[in-house]
Amino acid sequence: MARVLVGPEDFDVGAEMAALVRGRTDIGGIGCFVGTVRAFSGGRDLAAMTLEHYPGMTEHAVARIAEEAEQRWSLLGCTVIHRVGRLVPGANIVLVLAAASHRQAALAATAFLIDWLKTRAPFWKCEEFAAGGVSWVAARDEDDAAAGRWDEAGA
């Protein structure tokens, strides 16, 4: 059963990883991804990035994505934390952890989790520029393509 959190609070990668592996001796590898706010977007300086979401549906959608990863790769542990609200450059946005017997499963599950979070969980990013003005981030075809590669074989 994955640990799933959606909220404004920051996360502590070391503490989350320690909690995932504590007392376990069946884990051979832990894959991890942390997404952070960049200070530039399309050549413009960012003041902040605000993440809107769909309360209720979000937690459910993220939990299902995590469950899918747990099943596909027989994960021994899985954590997904996604922040919402206004975040400044350098801030953490998302944490994915996947623990498995072997590294291939841990790393594939990590990539899958972030690919599906980007395309199948109801979050929307709004950029706030240093020079003023805001802009909703457009979905990218390459993110859909990255998510789509998990549709078939599931490797």
Add this chain to the structure above:
Amino acid sequence: MARVLVGPEDFDVGAEMAALVRGRTDIGGIGCFVGTVRAFSGGRDLAAMTLEHYPGMTEHAVARIAEEAEQRWSLLGCTVIHRVGRLVPGANIVLVLAAASHRQAALAATAFLIDWLKTRAPFWKCEEFAAGGVSWVAARDEDDAAAGRWDEAGA
């Protein structure tokens, strides 16, 4: 310039990641892999795993692998820590961190780093069984295949 450490000391994933990103606002994603000692191998219980290495050559080989990753994926930060000596089940063996502007580069570099560490750095694992006896771990064809996929396109 990557941070490379080879030695018996354990590492602190949270502290290493914090050091990698501190003060940076150009990073969009950090990929991470932690390898740990499993308590079972080939159906037998392990008491410990001892990692032997080639002092001098190891640091050099690991640094070159990290440099290759930094160049291929334009990494904004890279850390590789590999432990040596006798490690008990549950203990950390290896840490890989790769920071980049975007997630694809961070995750690809992470996979590359661990694949090449397994096949191109002079470490050898010796298993010590709970029921007595020791055995050197044999290299696996699938690790060579995993490392080989980075030889061509370098995707």
Add this chain to the structure above:
Amino acid sequence: MTVPVRLLYFAWLRERLGTAEEEVTLPAGVDTVGALLAWQRARGPAAAEAFASATVRCAVNQEFANDSTPIASGDEVAFFPPVTGG
């Protein structure tokens, strides 16, 4: 034969419509997402413009939906742009 539903809007759709949420009673026959989108476009100029884009996505009772997904009394129906989290 009218159908009361709860409508939610997110991101730029919420901003363009100037509302995050409303309760409406749909006329008989508006019983799929496709029919509800057509009904939205006929509500007025602002709605017509907001729902003109083929990129508008929908969830019914917090599950991603498509044009043929049925809509029934009491449903929660959300409209939003393609997601961009992660």
Add this chain to the structure above:
Amino acid sequence: MTVPVRLLYFAWLRERLGTAEEEVTLPAGVDTVGALLAWQRARGPAAAEAFASATVRCAVNQEFANDSTPIASGDEVAFFPPVTGG
């Protein structure tokens, strides 16, 4: 025309040979890794057995080497099984 070199052994090769390191003087003509492997196999039964395996790997001056890699006076030459770290 003899060639002094330093030889290192790791993992099971070290254990089978009962030594981690030695200084030897190679006869003239033993000037490649391939020739050095043949010389090792001719040193005695233990060495013959340890070096019989086609999986023995070599590094010259801390760089991975192959049979045709040259060996010169003062080189550090290491022999070991395929690596298994990570």
